[in-house]
Amino acid sequence: MVEKPKNLEGINVRKDENFSEWYTQVVLKAGLADYGPVQGTMAIRPTAYEIWEMIQEAFNRMIKSTGHKNAYFPMLIPESFLTKEAEHFEGFTPEVFWVTHGGNNKLGEQLAVRPTSETIIYSFYSKWIRSWRDLPLLLNQWCNVLRAEIKATKPFLRTSEFLWQEGHTAHATKEEADKEVRMILDFYKEIAEQYLAIPVLQGMKSEREKFAGALYTTTIEALMPDGKAVQSGTSHNLGQHFAKAFGIEFLDEQGQKQFVWQTSWGISTRLLGALIMLHGDDKGLVIPPKVAPVQLMIVPIYKDIEKAEVLKASRSIMESLRSAGFRVDIDERENRTPGWKFNEHETKGVPMRIEIGPKDIASGSVVLVRRNTSEKRSVKISELNNLVKEEIVKMQNEMFEKAKKFLDQNIRVAENYDEFKEILNSKKGFIKAGWCGKDSCEDKIKEETGATSRLIPFDHENTKSCVYCGEKAKSYAYFALSY
């Protein structure tokens, strides 16, 4: 049962009626982002930014504990750098913003505003790496990147500027680079699943879909409620492509010159888009408690004469919960009714609400309301801290499990092309199908259905024939429409 929001600030379209409009309303009305003046740009507002900060914190812990360090590289890239790796240049040039003037002076060479930083970073690596002793070099940067998106921009999911981290490592051997790629991909899965409650599939990208300039690309892919996939993080083995283009060589222990093996990998504010789409409901946003800037909002309920007592009790509960390590706020605004506040914090996705009035105080209890289930229960104040701790874990798990069930139920095997098209026309989701491995079949499927190959699973299962051409299949691939 979905209760329609009662005030104008609420979401006034149902998620299953008009998903795209629903998404836009949640983004704007939950105060997550707002449109910038330049096509495809946006301001990331505090709630969304705080979730991003929590992703940063978690990911920094993972990479720092495995020997990576953060650094920062210039944003402006001379055009001549971009052209050094041919595939890379071709892949990124159409969406580069070009700086042509500094003040009133025309620049001698136009400069790219970084769409990604391989080329600029590797120009430094070619100076910094001399010997096997300099390896592995494991750096990461948190920054903004810009890509001129012309069509179908959508806050968080496809924007002309976004925030991300990009890791760039150099290794002595391919095996080490392979290991790095997979370790990072596992970190990405952990961020998505354990923090954002977004279940993902892991796998390999096809040649067509791999990063421009990579040897191969691995990916995590999430599934949205409308049956479309979101590529949520990629980890590339760059082979020696860039090493050769930029002259990144080292003397090995035997004194032989070798090119390094490189990886690069990134997750971005796009993850926030997936979080919004996946967990939100008709009332608005639902933030997984682990990454919620405010996990509990206390709403005091009183008539004038009871005010002092209720506020005092509310604040004392806030302090007690804060001391226990929870992120708690209290909504003391005088010019808003409790009902108005309930709606607002529901729209904004606060995981739990605590209602407290004179009757609750008299009975030594409060009312705890869970955002994802709307479940209301009376809780003894003396048991609140312990219960909240449990409920946070429970809610986080429930959100993940619900999404996982949805994902699992929406992976369908297509034995032939008719089934493939049938699934795409009706239910969407991931379609698991045999694939011969040829670009031409992938191209035809994309052309005819709009679906792209999202990933090839790491564990090769035997399959019979290519869903398109009928020839012997090399592996399964997961196809889907995507953002």
Add this chain to the structure above:
Amino acid sequence: MVEKPKNLEGINVRKDENFSEWYTQVVLKAGLADYGPVQGTMAIRPTAYEIWEMIQEAFNRMIKSTGHKNAYFPMLIPESFLTKEAEHFEGFTPEVFWVTHGGNNKLGEQLAVRPTSETIIYSFYSKWIRSWRDLPLLLNQWCNVLRAEIKATKPFLRTSEFLWQEGHTAHATKEEADKEVRMILDFYKEIAEQYLAIPVLQGMKSEREKFAGALYTTTIEALMPDGKAVQSGTSHNLGQHFAKAFGIEFLDEQGQKQFVWQTSWGISTRLLGALIMLHGDDKGLVIPPKVAPVQLMIVPIYKDIEKAEVLKASRSIMESLRSAGFRVDIDERENRTPGWKFNEHETKGVPMRIEIGPKDIASGSVVLVRRNTSEKRSVKISELNNLVKEEIVKMQNEMFEKAKKFLDQNIRVAENYDEFKEILNSKKGFIKAGWCGKDSCEDKIKEETGATSRLIPFDHENTKSCVYCGEKAKSYAYFALSY
């Protein structure tokens, strides 16, 4: 007594012989930064970036605990936005990098790569602020900004791209904005003094030196060993200048439309330049222990047969110090001698070194060496954790006190213009002199001596006459050459 470094990687010029060359060597050889391909750009390497992360962490704590939130705004600013506030436009246009193309398409309007974000942020504020209930609005963003610097670029101190935070707040009254400006300026002083051990003077900028578009600007100014000042953070009251240009109005509690009062404020990676200059010595960098990525480096010393025992003891000491909350590393490289390692970690500014060999182990002690004094002492392992705790506080204080003494000794009063010029020609530093408050005197002083007014102290002391024109002085001003 200064010991000359013995290996090529060390600094080979004395700080007091050629300060500028010394600075460049420290930046490069301590691995803090490296030059980018575009004039005035640099890569910030891990050690410097980690110090920046510690500044971020400390400042985030300060602003978040006072109700500010982080957000992120678009980097690309339409030219028409910049022109809305006339002074601001005039001040920044000469150094703006302009984006004219997205991919192959010429843009309808050229876009500024943000040199600062007042205009783009306030275009959002004009949408977000409607009522007194929306105030104060207290946002901050951490980002990169770009300013085309043509001459005298220097890593960290003057670069075409740098990292900073920029706070942007909107208030109902001037008084609230005034208070905000000063609170933030005090935070900046705390960051500089308590974390970076950089003593600063606080005060007001002259009309000539204030931020383009501000009502007034406050500043913290540090003094470098060569007698030149570094503006290390500024906090502006923007008055209603931008509010009027961007139409940022609110309905007050009486239902009257009012323009908001605004502030903006920033500190940047420039602080790292001041840290390097101020604390470094002939051996290289010296990092204040509170912000040192590695506070203690353990160097095991052994002959082959003793290796296992020494490494075991070293690692156990590392674990013990880490559990006590210190940032400790161990240099186990086999292909480097202990002496080579000592030099390297001295160049890199690690606050303390622990030497441990078989004799130390036998006596249950280690040798602790302080970077700033080169003081060596034998310490019982059982007492190490407590002693390190003390020594870190002591070293931090010593570094601050030494710099404070230098600052205090280099503030000189000039009674007249001859004295003014004499001080500037000989000792430099800050010159405290009466000033009538007229732009013309300030301009003449700058033209004739190169010194600018760095600040006007908040506490007005009585003074007699303007050091330049001899007319009645309004206040003292502090003049100096500056970076």
